[in-house]
Amino acid sequence: xxxxxxxxxxxxxxxxxxxxxxxxxxxxxxxxxxxxxxxxxxxxxxxxxxxxxxxxxxxxxxxxxxxxxxxxxxxxxxxxxxxxxxxxxxxxxxxxxxxxxxxxxxxxxxxxxxxxxxxxxxxxxxxxxxxxxxxxxxxxxxxxxxxxxxxxxxxxxxxxxxxxxxxxxxxxxxxxxxxxxxxxxxxxxxxxxxxxxxxxxxxxxxxxxxxxxxxxxxxxxxxxxxxxxxxxxxxxxxxxxxxxxxxxxxxxxxxxxxxxxxxxxxxxxxxxxxxxxxxxxxxxxxxxxxxxxxxxxxxxxxxxxxxxxxxxxxxxxxxxxxxxxxxxxxxxxxxxxxxx
Amino acid sequence: xxxxxxxxxxxxxxxxxxxxxxxxxxxxxxxxxxxxxxxxxxxxxxxxxxxxxxxxxxxxxxxxxxxxxxxxxxxxxxxxxxxxxxxxxxxxxxxxxxxxxxxxxxxxxxxxxxxxxxxxxxxxxxxxxxxxxxxxxxxxxxxxxxxxxxxxxxxxxxxxxxxxxxxxxxxxxxxxxxxxxxxxxxxxxxxxxxxxxxxxxxxxxxxxxxxxxxxxxxxxxxxxxxxxxxxxxxxxxxxxxxxxxxxxxxxxxxxxxxxxxxxxxxxxxxxxxxxxxxxxxxxxxxxxxxxxxxxxxxxxxxxxxxxxxxxxxxxxxxxxxxxxxxxxxxxxxxxxxxxxxxxxxxxxxxxxxxxxxxxxxxxxxxxxxxxxxxxxxxxxxxxxxxxxxxxxxxxxxxxxxxx
Numbered sequence: 066x067x068x069x070x071x072x073x074x075x076x077x078x079x080x081x082x083x084x085x086x087x088x089x090x091x092x093x094x095x096x097x098x099x100x101x102x103x104x105x106x107x108x109x110x111x112x113x114x115x116x117x118x119x120x121x122x123x124x125x126x127x128x129x130x131x132x133x134x135x136x137x138x139x140x141x142x143x144x145x146x147x148x149x150x151x152x153x154x155x156x157x158x159x160x161x162x163x164x165x166x167x168x169x170x171x172x173x174x175x176x177x178x179x180x181x182x183x184x185x186x187x188x189x190x191x192x193x194x195x196x197x198x199x200x201x202x203x204x205x206x207x208x209x210x211x212x213x214x215x216x217x218x219x220x221x222x223x224x225x226x227x228x229x230x231x232x233x234x235x236x237x238x239x240x241x242x243x244x245x246x247x248x249x250x251x252x253x254x255x256x257x258x259x260x261x262x263x264x265x266x267x268x269x270x271x272x273x274x275x276x277x278x279x280x281x282x283x284x285x286x287x288x289x290x291x292x293x294x295x296x297x298x299x300x301x302x303x304x305x306x307x308x309x310x311x312x313x314x315x316x317x318x319x320x321x322x323x324x325x326x327x328x329x330x331x332x333x334x335x336x337x338x339x340x341x342x343x344x345x346x347x348x349x350x351x352x353x354x355x356x357x358x359x360x361x362x363x364x365x366x367x368x369x370x371x372x373x374x375x376x377x378x379x380x381x382x383x384x385x386x387x388x389x390x391x392x393x394x395x396x397x398x399x400x401x402x403x404x405x
Numbered sequence: 406x407x408x409x410x411x412x413x414x415x416x417x418x419x420x421x422x423x424x425x426x427x428x429x430x431x432x433x434x435x436x437x438x439x440x441x442x443x444x445x446x447x448x449x450x451x452x453x454x455x456x457x458x459x460x461x462x463x464x465x466x467x468x469x470x471x472x473x474x475x476x477x478x479x480x481x482x483x484x485x486x487x488x489x490x491x492x493x494x495x496x497x498x499x500x501x502x503x504x505x506x507x508x509x510x511x512x513x514x515x516x517x518x519x520x521x522x523x524x525x526x527x528x529x530x531x532x533x534x535x536x537x538x539x540x541x542x543x544x545x546x547x548x549x550x551x552x553x554x555x556x557x558x559x560x561x562x563x564x565x566x567x568x569x570x571x572x573x574x575x576x577x578x579x580x581x582x583x584x585x586x587x588x589x590x591x592x593x594x595x596x597x598x599x600x601x602x603x604x605x606x607x608x609x610x611x612x613x614x615x616x617x618x619x620x621x622x623x624x625x626x627x628x629x630x631x632x633x634x635x636x637x638x639x640x641x642x643x644x645x646x647x648x649x650x651x652x653x654x655x656x657x658x659x660x661x662x663x664x665x666x667x668x669x670x671x672x673x674x675x676x677x678x679x680x681x682x683x684x685x686x687x688x689x690x691x692x693x694x695x696x697x698x699x700x701x702x703x704x705x706x707x708x709x710x711x712x713x714x715x716x717x718x719x720x721x722x723x724x725x726x727x728x729x730x731x732x733x734x735x736x737x738x739x740x741x742x743x744x745x746x747x748x749x750x751x752x753x754x755x756x757x758x759x760x761x762x763x764x765x766x767x768x769x770x771x772x773x774x775x776x777x778x779x780x781x782x783x784x785x786x787x788x789x790x791x792x793x794x795x796x797x798x799x800x801x802x803x804x805x806x807x808x
Contacts, residue, residue: 102803105804120522138499175773348773348776366490
């Protein structure tokens with residue numbers, strides 16, 4: 066392909082990537098080093114609010130932002146270096162906690178609390194998603210031709226459901242006297258409150274994520290299973306290899322690139338865990354890094370939001386994903402080089 | 406019930422499209438409003454729609470949209486529904502107009518206490534007040550010979566008796582959901598103890614004796630509540646009441662009518678409204694108001710029409726038709742039993758919610774930080790110190806506290 070054709074094909078995509086991914090990313094990166102704030106002046110204001118029959122009037126000092134001649138709030142932007150990162154990471158407090166070996170103090174800092182959960186969540190769900198995905202794929206592959214379509218459809222269902230809706234339905238099934246909690250209570254004959262402590266909520270979240278993502282892994286593995294060399298499998302049968310040995314020595318090595326692909330996608334997705342926090346309204350017990358960024362961004366009722374800390378936290382989340390992806394990427398790189 | 410309301414609403418909007426029977430004038434200027442979406446707003450905007458050329462957005466996310474929509478020129482909405490807290494960003498940005506001339510022209514029916522004045526200028530017109538106050542099952546308390554609880558000590562003693570008697574699943578309910586709700590519970594308790602949130606220069610001042618007492622009361626209450634209290638919001642508590650699972654709760658006046666809704670409630674006529682329990686200084690609650698503002702960025706003709714439509718929305722007819730939906734600020738309103746709790750709280754000296762820029766940040770910091778104390782992860786002092794630190798970081802970033 067000559068260069069012009071190549072450029073014509075790739076150009077629009079590169080342009081879109083720059084416009085919608087690279088530039089916003091650069092902007093977020095820049096914002097994490099700056100703080101923009103209104104200039105406040107302190108004035109005495111008398112405010113009257115309704116009581117019953119009479120009004121309650123109070124005069125108090127209030128901070129009011131200054132307005133320019135067009136009626137816009139005057140803001141100033143200043144360079145703060147790594148301050149926003151320091152505010153998110155709270156390194157002094159974290160270091161003190163670590164040197165004292167006190168986990169409870171460290172987990173009282175939002176970022177570290179969120180990091181702990183995000184990592185646990187990502188690393189525990191990863192093998193489960195791959196394992197269940199493989200199992201489902203093998204079941205589909207071994208199902209009779211006649212029922213294969215319906216089986217694929219049913220096993221894909223969880224993946225089709227909108228994540229927030231899925232999380233909410235699990236929430237309602239288990240919350241308070243939800244149907245499933247009521248059933249568990251009846252079966253175990255004791256009172257159960259699944260949303261009253263952190264570990265049960267975390268367990269439900271992981272359960273939900275595996276249930277939701279395993280079909281995606283399954284469909285990818287199922288496609289891979291179609292290309293397994295049948296001759297190798299037959300000769301293995303003749304050599305007396307058991308089902309397990311065939312899986313271990315022929316099928317899994319064949320699927321390895323796909324397993325790495327699925328793992329990478331899952332690492333990226335799971336590290337950005339967010340829907341579960343919202344769907345299970347677990348903020349009181351468990352938060353994730355993505356939720357932390359979101360929380361900085363949401364304005365409170367007086368309209369304040371922490372854009373700089375949100376930017377810093379978003380950058381840190383990205384750095385985390387990159388670190389997690391180094392291992393699988395290096396492996397692909399090695400395989401790729403070895404292949405030539 | 407939901408379906409019935411929908412059909413009714415549909416029928417009403419068709420009727421209002423056809424004839425402007427209930428409106429005293431025919432509005433020819435296209436107008437739009439953006440407000441919260443609870444029952445009272447529905448009643449008011451329906452009445453406003455009767456004047457024609459009016460469309461209302463009832464949106465739970467209104468507080469995120471309003472500042473931007475009002476800053477646009479011309480403003481995207483002419484009329485805004487606000488409460489004492491959501492008024493702050495609009496006031497700060499200067500995107501709403503003073504209403505004094507319009508009040509003089511069309512506001513003859515307004516009560517003096519409906520006018521929200523900032524530095525002598527009327528910036529908003531309040532239509533209703535809302536407050537959290539004690540609701541309790543009069544049948545259960547009477548059976549057990551418990552008098553109406555007046556203080557939180559009474560509430561806890563009553564809860565203990567109800568627990569021993571085992572008549573309901575949990576003696577207490579509470580809007581303790583992490584975030585805004587939980588923050589609000591602390592604000593109630595802390596003001597009830599007579600605390601002040603800020604010192605000179607917007608510095609936080611909650612790490613004190615009153616703060617610790619407020620925390621201890623909150624924690625003592627959780628022992629009598631559903632253990633999943635950190636996910637329980639107003640709707641959840643309302644349902645717990647309706648299903649007869651709890652006997653007492655400090656709940657919003659705007660939820661009172663739901664207790665007697667025969668389609669949903671199993672406890673019709675059994676829930677009594679009383680004043681919010683006293684802290685050591687004042688009733689542990691805050692008074693909120695909801696009302697309307699007009700955008701600055703629109704023509705005077707539009708403002709004129711918008712104000713007249715607004716007045717139609719909160720006229721005697723609407724108030725009489727929806728008497729029990731809210732505690733209306735209107736001469737035509739007859740306070741029934743459902744409003745008794747809010748009225749009694751106000752009489753006992755409940756304070757208005759101290760809305761301001763710094764308070765917005767403080768409320769968020771409280772809502773995020775209190776759970777650690779309730780779950781036992783931190784002691785009271787550490788919790789309050791951490792919340793203050795959290796507040797300071799955010800307030801410095803917002804420019805409200807100098808570095």
